[in-house]
Amino acid sequence: GLVGLGRIGQEVASRAQAFGMRVLAHDPYISEEIARNLNVELVSLDELCAQSDFLSLHVPSSVDTFNMFDADRLSKCKSGLRLINTARGGLIDETALADAIESGHIGGAGLDVFSQEPPTETRLTTLPEVVATPHIAGSTEEAQELVGVEAAAGVRDYLRLGIIRNAVNFPAIAPEETQRLQPFVNLAQKIGAFVAQLATGRIKTVNIRYYGELATGKNELLVGAVLMGLFKTMLSTTVSLINARAVARDRDVEVIESHSTRPRDFTSLLAVRLETSLGQLWVEGALFEHGGPRVVLLDGVEIEASIEGASIVIRNLDEPGVVGTIGAVLGEHGINIAQFALGRDSTGAVAVVNIDESTDTEKLNPDGTVIKALLANPAIKSVDIVRI
Template sequence: MTSDQSRMRREHPPVAPKAAPRSPKIVIADALPDSAADLLSREGWEVDARAGRPRDELLRDLRDAEGLIVRSSTQVDANLLAAAPHLKVIARAGTGVDNVDLNAASERGILVLNAPGANSVSVAEHTCALMLTLGRSITRADAAMKNGQWTKQALLGTELQGKTLGLVGLGRIGQEVASRARAFGMQIIAHDPYISEQVAKDFDAELVTLDELCERSDFVSLHVPTTDATHQMFDADQLARCKSGLRLINTARGDLIDESALTNAIESGQIGGAGLDVFEREPPIDSRLTALPEVVATPHIAGSTKEAQELVSTEVAASVRDYLGLGIVRNAVNLPSIAPEDLKRLQPFVDLAQKLGAFVAQLATGRTRTVGIRYYGDLATGNNEPIVAAVLTGLFRTMLSSTVTLINARTVAEARDVEVVESRSSRPRNFTSLLSVKLHTSESELWVEGAIFEHGGARIILLDGVEIEADLEGSHIVIRNLDEPGVIGTVGSILGKAQVNIARFALGRGSAGAIAVINVDEPTNTDDRKLDEGLLESLRAVPAIRAADLVRI
């Protein structure tokens, strides 16, 4: 791209065509309580809630949908996403997202949400039910009674009190199980590399290695997602390390266990029994494991209670409403995980970051090579990944015609070999928190800093080393000029002659000259806009003006 072409592109940033406002359409593809559809309908949105529709019908119904809510039945793959060009959010009514192609969704910039804590109590109670059933052989006793047998002597059980429970995963569900296990008088140990000693202590749990957990536990319960590290974590070797007679419970994901190895371990007596609610294939195709008398099997119902389904459905519907209606993100699966307190702290700076990215992108020429992001003051601590995503979103939305969102901004940067460099400084520099963005291209270097003021507004406070205070809203003419008399008057005269009204005029002075950021009124109707190449050329024709550029935020 030539310098002239690059200049033309930045002087005419893409503007979305004005369209008649319409209510978002939400498709609910699986069975959910009516409360989900009711909540969205109250917003005045179109809700298409039909479970079990044929696949071709679903693809057709998704053509104009912005939101999709599913449970575990609907497979949200690349083929489905290709049929939904307007889709912005997918909500999984539950925890696991095995049925959603996260990579394909992220590449499209589609947010994927779930409801990770809504069914925690139900799953924890089911875990305890399986543990009690295994300890007292309840299903075998029931089967004997139904067959007219009184086999009291053969059904000697074991108490939970005094036994050691090993929890693999001490997240929401693991913590709920731990609370209930304490009431049974059990000793609790846990393996979770992502949980602090303090959190474990809060639940009277001792953190140990996986091998130690298996060697010491009488019962082991799994509460982790499937990852490369956890896939078939209980294989033949791990089962062989377990305490003889251990009872294994899985209400998490089926492929955490090598089912063939578990079958052999139970048949040999190494494992005393298993309570399974999830399987490698559902429904399971090999009945050898579930047919064992030492196995209590349920058909993936741990989270299936009236209370959990009601809570899950309203939670995901509210998350969809908040994202599409307000831009608020909760329980995102394909965005960096961030604590609620961090999200609240960062929210104003995410908006600032996106605007700063858009601002420098429209002033830049040449190919983007590096984006430098520096955090000052209070902003220098904690997880700032949403800010990185926001800077890149503002940057690439201006440069590219393809959809760029907080979800896929990192991917877009990597695909274009754009390096992101972060740095931090606890020095506040006149503001409690400050954000700096530096853009390096093949032809230029731009540097802008911004802050959030008391009233909540995002403002530029420095541009290319020159102190200047300018709002980050609306349309701006950015002028670089020699610091000499008459320039401001000339600029005002040119804009007045073009019938362009100046809303705010910010001026900064440095050793290399002056910079003006002029916020001007501009009609929302693109046909009525007076800010064009001709006006900019009139400004550039002034001898003292080195550059005049248009920036729209």
């Protein structure tokens, strides 16, 4: 049993499961989904005490947790329980614990922390059923060196790879989970930036949906990446994976996540739908083995378009001559086409034209000559410039 299923509690759960143990936990701040992904069952504190053979505490010291294991709580524990506290002193009424061990109701205890350190009352620590350690593991020369190395490695990993470890204001994510998500973080950020530059009106809601392999596991990194890409195109303030949700909340932008098991044509797919004061914009993206991040759906129209560098996004009626117009206009203005992606359905067509970065940016302003020349064709309904 675990009281507290945060970063350390999750590590203890993993190690307990390696020994074939069934793991229960009580933590009112952990979602059912997270617990389910960890193969841990969330229960009430009373149920946890009644069922656990071993009980490990991993909660902070607060008014709510002070002496949470008092005589009454200990009496509700399963007979023979071994109680472990390596978290904070003050979580256990030490006199009550000594009484419970001497009576035979509690089988023993492992204690690294005490209400007073070093403990002056030796009755509990001298019991043969108690293993007491002096809470100095972090004070050795080796530990202090490791703390420094870990802090430096944490900064390095974030700056180089975007991996966040042990943050106090961001959910803890296991290294293997970070490694699984890292390629999709790049995709999510670019999809966020892509939809932001196509959207019109005030953003009200950001809907993020995961398909395929992305539909399992924790995807908080992807939420932050979508929002970071979205807001970085709009704001001059710093937006990061850590503060992206707070930025959305401050601007009254609702963030909704959903998971779908519906089969799609891709192993993993990320969909983002923006709801604005003027309508909706729906984009789906996927990773291609040799093509990198790609847009594969734009407002319901299937397409396969690169989202690197500068692009011109064109919506038009599906009529002859539009592609020729696009090529002619860009050629006349000295704009070189790097890639041209086209998609169409019964409602019309969409083109994403990747262009060389050397293009004169003034020509591509909303009132620039290129945009005006393209819109002169009555079949072309809109032209947007996207820079990733």
